[in-house]
Amino acid sequence: MRTKPSPLPQFTRTLIAAACALGCFSATAASIVVTSRDAPGVGFNDPTPVEPVGGNMGTTLGQQRMNVYRHVADIWEANLDSPVTITVSAAWEALTCTESSATLGSASAWNIWHDFPNSKPGTWYPQALANKLAGTNLSASTPDDGSGFGNVDIKTQFNVNLGNPGCLTGNRFYLGLDGNAGSNVNFVATLLHELGHGLGFAATGVNSSTGQRINSAGTAWSDTGLPGVWEAYMYDNSTQKRWLDMTPAERKASAINPLKLAWTGTNAVTGATLLKPLSVVKTATPVPGGAGSYDFNPSPFGRAIVTPSTLGALAVIAAQPGEAGPGCDPFNAANRAAVLGKVPVISRGGCTFALKVKNAQDAGAVGALLANNAAGALVPGGSDATVTIPSAGITMADGVALKAAVAAALPYGTRGKPGVVTATMAADPARVAGADSYGRPLLYTPNPLVGGSSVSHWDVTASPNLLMEPSINSDLTKTLVPPKDLTVPLLKDLGW
Known part of the structure; x- marks a missing residue:
């Protein structure tokens, strides 16, 4: 086993023969063992008294954290088969965070292997999968390197300070097992996701930033x-x-x-x-040939978007002096007049999506479209129970196109009533x-x-x-x- 320089995690390879070929054993449900590396009084060992929540009957914070790990491990065990125990080293650590953002945690395959029995030749595999295919624990004869997790399948770490002052203050991991996280972070879903990466849901062995x-x-x-x-x-x-x-x-x-x-x-x-048919915004405009169709992703807050339905007439807002980004401050008189009874197209950046939509709502908007500020689709995140209007994310290019369409429609109105672009929400049955x-x-x-x-x-x-x-x-x-x-x-x- 060799320790590799940053940014590489720890990797190993072996050419030792497995005890039997893949066909030598029958499929068996997986077994996952979770081992804590937390110090006394920290993380899984935190003695802070807590009330049971969402089916999690632990009476201390540490117990509830481990109960979630065990619950999630049981779900994964029921979905996989392997004759080799899957080992997970887990800890709660002080990860990077500020008042407005935080690293929740991560998990990854801590060792990867190539050229073992029943593998594709010359191909890297995460250790848990490699062990399953080989039918044996490939790191069984490798001593730990002193870290406590040098020969495990998966290493995890989660932010022990989440929700504390200065670390997404008040926004904690929800440790219930029922999914009712509200505005907090659902730890069951988060851990299911991260263990998925550790089991192999990741582009193992390739650097996406260089292609190497x-x-x-x-x-x-x-x-x-x-x-x-x-x-x-x-x-x-x-x-x-x-x-x-x-x-x-x-x-x-x-x-x-x-x-x-x-x-x-x-x-x-x-x-x-x-997967469902793709949701799109369809526009109608008095400009000849100006109608269009634009992909969207609904926001997780506000009124749900129903397809088909009419969203409303589109609007554009102007930059306001001193604001951190478009729509981040309460709208001034000009922007309030522009969006009253309409749907502003607001670019991403400077503040949360929910704040942009709330400011639009307070100004009288009936919906909002949030345009990305980089290439690619946008799925707005966040939460705000006071937002009641629908909103959705669109690409940067579509945001530019829709703002241009609003401007182009203005001369096509009647006296005293500028032309408008009207948006409806629909599904494109030809696309997924x-x-x-x-x-x-x-x-x-x-x-x-x-x-x-x-x-x-x-x-x-x-x-x-x-x-x-x-x-x-x-x-x-x-x-x-x-x-x-x-x-x-x-x-x-x-x-x-």
């Missing part, structure tokens, strides 16, 4: 490194190539090619029939939300790259929302298979 792969020794990124098991199923519709067959430069470009990178594994493609034209689910490839998120998640355009999107949405369930989710089908494509 880890070399066979596991010591550095290289133009000639070994591919990960993911790469055979990643297909770019622009180049018509799998990542397996690309150069590093081509992989780097594909990672920021929005809505073009599809997953081709049979199980996930078959399961993708759960979160899939390409062949029905293959799309991976998340925004431009610019989002480190730690790009490529290793489903795209945010998927509807219904999927567990392994880059955000934890409020409507997620604990079901990991169709007709609710595509997490397990993708893992089955890898060999689980």
